[in-house]
Amino acid sequence: MNPTQLIGKLFVSRQKDIDLYDTQAEEIQHSVLRKLIDKAAYTRWGKIYDYRNIKHYEQFKRVPIQDYESLKEDIDRMRHGEKDLLWPGKVVWYAKSSGTTNDRSKFIPVSRDGLDNIHYRGGKDAVALYLRANPHSRFFAGKGLILGGSHAPNFNLPNSLVGDLSAILIQNISPLANLIRVPAKEIALMDEFERKVERIAETTVRRNVTNISGVPSWMLAVIRRILEKTGADTLDEVWPNLEVFFHGGVSFTPYREQYRRLITNPGMHYMETYNASEGFFGLQSDLDDPAMLLMIDYDVFYEFIPLEEVDRPDPNIVPLAGVEVGRNYAMVISTSCGLWRYVLGDTVKFTQKDPYKFVITGRTKSFINAFGEELMVDNAEKGLERACRATGAQVLEYSAAPVFMDDDARCRHQWLIEFSRMPDSLERFRDVLDASLQEINSDYEAKRHKDITLQKLEIIVARPNLFHDWLKRKGKLGGQHKVPRLCNTRENMEEMLRLNGESMEGD
Structure with missing residues (x-):
C-alpha cells in the first residue's frame, strides 16, 4: 500500500483553507494584522x-517604515535576554543573515510564534x-x-541559539x-560545510x-559528491x-539544465519556495x-512599495489589495517575530490576483543602475x-557589475561567468545575451543605443570553483549564503577577478 494516499488525507482540510485565498484575501490579511497588533499591544x-488604539490599516501606517539598522538596538537587547521589546516574551532564536553596510551579519529574531x-x-x-x-505521489514511501x-x-x-534559519x-x-x-540531526547541523557534504553522502546513498x-547551489555540491562516491552517472x-x-534561496533558472542532466527521471518535479530568514512567504x-x-x-502582514519609489522619503505604500499586476514592488512585512513594517529587500512582481501569485524579480540592492539601465536579476x-x-x-x-569607464572612456557591464558547459561560441553567447537584455529591458536598450552610453557587455570566463572559493574565503559556504548576482559597485567583482587571476597564475 502507498502510505502517501493515507497520510495525504491529513492535508485535505488545509488545502481547502488555501482555496479561500481566491475570494477572501483582503479579509484574511485584515485578520492577520488585527492578530499581530493585539498580541504586541503591551510590548x-x-x-x-x-497599538491598543489601532483599529484599521490607515492607523497602522503611522508606524514608520523600518530596516535592520532601525531595529538593531532592540534586537541586540533581545539577544542579551530582554523580553517584551518587539514581540511578547523572550526570543531565544536568531537567524543569521547576510550583513548590512555597518555589520557583517544581521540577526533576525525567530519567536516561537514565528517558528x-x-x-x-x-x-x-x-x-x-x-x-x-x-496526486500519484509516493512522497511518504521514503525519506526527505x-x-x-x-x-x-x-x-x-x-x-539561545544563533545561526542559519535551516x-x-x-x-x-x-x-x-x-x-x-x-x-x-548531528550531521545536518555540522558547521564545516565540506565535511558535512561528505557525511551526508556517506550516510544517505543507501x-x-x-x-x-x-x-540549489549547495544541493548540487551534495549531488556531485554522491555521484563521485557511487560512480553513478x-x-x-x-x-x-x-x-x-523543494528549492529556494536563489533563482533556479541558472541551475535548471544541470539538474535535468543529473536527474533524468521524466517524472521529477521542481517546486519553488520563498522562505527567507525573515519568514516564509510563497x-x-x-x-x-x-x-x-x-x-x-x-x-505575516504584507505591504508593497513601488520599486521606483523605494528611495523616496515618503513613498506610496499599499497593502495587498492595492498592488497592480506586472509592476515591480519592494516587499514590506510585519510578523510575529517582531519585524514591523520591515523592508525585506526583495522585489516582486504580481502575475495575477485572486489568488495573488508573484515572481521574485530581484533585490532592492541587487541590480545594476549605474547608467539608468535598471537591470534586474x-x-x-x-x-x-x-x-x-x-x-x-x-x-x-555568475556575477555582473558595471565598468564605469576604462582607458578608452568606454562604459559597459562586465559579466564573470562560471560555465559547467562552455558555449559553442563565447562571442555568440555574449551577443545573444546582450541582444536579449535589450529586448527584455527597454532602459538597457536605450542606454545601448548606438553604443553611446553603454557599449556591448563583456564576458570573463571564471575558472572552475571560483565562486565556491570566493565564498569559502569570506566564510560563507553553505546555509543561506549566495553569490551576489548583480552589483552596482565593483567591490565584489574586483575581489573575484583577483582570485580568478591568482589561481590562473598558479596553474
Whole structure:
C-alpha cells in the first residue's frame, strides 16, 4: 500500500483553507494584522506606537517604515535576554543573515510564534500543495533529504541559539518529522560545510530518498559528491524513487539544465519556495506555472512599495489589495517575530490576483543602475537562459557589475561567468545575451543605443570553483549564503577577478 494516499488525507482540510485565498484575501490579511497588533499591544514597541488604539490599516501606517539598522538596538537587547521589546516574551532564536553596510551579519529574531505560524506552516503547506499537484505521489514511501546550516550559542544564554534559519528549524523540528528525513540531526547541523557534504553522502546513498530540500547551489555540491562516491552517472541510479526538489534561496533558472542532466527521471518535479530568514512567504502551487502563491494567512502582514519609489522619503505604500499586476514592488512585512513594517529587500512582481501569485524579480540592492539601465536579476536570468539555449551552454554561477569607464572612456557591464558547459561560441553567447537584455529591458536598450552610453557587455570566463572559493574565503559556504548576482559597485567583482587571476597564475 502507498502510505502517501493515507497520510495525504491529513492535508485535505488545509488545502481547502488555501482555496479561500481566491475570494477572501483582503479579509484574511485584515485578520492577520488585527492578530499581530493585539498580541504586541503591551510590548515596548506596541506602547510606543499605541497599538491598543489601532483599529484599521490607515492607523497602522503611522508606524514608520523600518530596516535592520532601525531595529538593531532592540534586537541586540533581545539577544542579551530582554523580553517584551518587539514581540511578547523572550526570543531565544536568531537567524543569521547576510550583513548590512555597518555589520557583517544581521540577526533576525525567530519567536516561537514565528517558528510555528510562519516557518513550519510553510514547510507543511509545501507538502500539501505538492500532493494536490501530484496526486500519484509516493512522497511518504521514503525519506526527505533536508540540507541545513549550522548554529552556535547566542551570548552563552541558556537555550539561545544563533545561526542559519535551516539549522534553527532542524533543531526544533517535531520528532515525528525526524522519522521521515535524513541526515541525522548531528550531521545536518555540522558547521564545516565540506565535511558535512561528505557525511551526508556517506550516510544517505543507501536510503530511499523521495524528496530533497535546499538551496540549489549547495544541493548540487551534495549531488556531485554522491555521484563521485557511487560512480553513478545520474542521481536516478542512486535514488530511483526521487520525485521532487523543494528549492529556494536563489533563482533556479541558472541551475535548471544541470539538474535535468543529473536527474533524468521524466517524472521529477521542481517546486519553488520563498522562505527567507525573515519568514516564509510563497509557494509554487502549480508546477507548470513559475509564479508562486502568496501565503496570506500566516503571521505575516504584507505591504508593497513601488520599486521606483523605494528611495523616496515618503513613498506610496499599499497593502495587498492595492498592488497592480506586472509592476515591480519592494516587499514590506510585519510578523510575529517582531519585524514591523520591515523592508525585506526583495522585489516582486504580481502575475495575477485572486489568488495573488508573484515572481521574485530581484533585490532592492541587487541590480545594476549605474547608467539608468535598471537591470534586474529577473532580466539577467532570462537573458542568460536565451544565450544558453542558443549556444548549448550551461551556466553554473555568475556575477555582473558595471565598468564605469576604462582607458578608452568606454562604459559597459562586465559579466564573470562560471560555465559547467562552455558555449559553442563565447562571442555568440555574449551577443545573444546582450541582444536579449535589450529586448527584455527597454532602459538597457536605450542606454545601448548606438553604443553611446553603454557599449556591448563583456564576458570573463571564471575558472572552475571560483565562486565556491570566493565564498569559502569570506566564510560563507553553505546555509543561506549566495553569490551576489548583480552589483552596482565593483567591490565584489574586483575581489573575484583577483582570485580568478591568482589561481590562473598558479596553474
